Amino acid sequence: MEIYQASQLARLRHPSLLDIVEAMEESRTVITFVTEPILASLANLLENTKNLSTVPNDIKNFDLDKLEIQKAC
Numbered sequence: 001m002e003i004y005q006a007s008q009l010a011r012l013r014h015p016s017l018l019d020i021v022e023a024m025e026e027s028r029t030v031i032t033f034v035t036e037p038i039l040a041s042l043a044n045l046l047e048n049t050k051n052l053s054t055v056p057n058d059i060k061n062f063d064l065d066k067l068e069i070q071k072a073c
Contacts, residue, residue, distance in 0.1 A: 022034035049055045
């Protein structure tokens with residue numbers, strides 16, 4: 001499998017992908033970049049919260065619509 005370079009990831013634009021806020025830096029062992037804030041993982045929003053010590057209210061009260069669940073967006 002081909003590994004994408006940081007510059008290639010920055011060019012991806014799709015509503016289901018994270019927006020990159022800050023420019024990327026790449027070294028031989030690390031790729032770093034800043035994205036938009038992440039509320040939770042999809043698993044957490046689907047009520048798989050066993051990996052969380054406390055469940056934030058934002059996750060408890062978050063409602064996915066049927067299309068979001070079906071498309072996993």
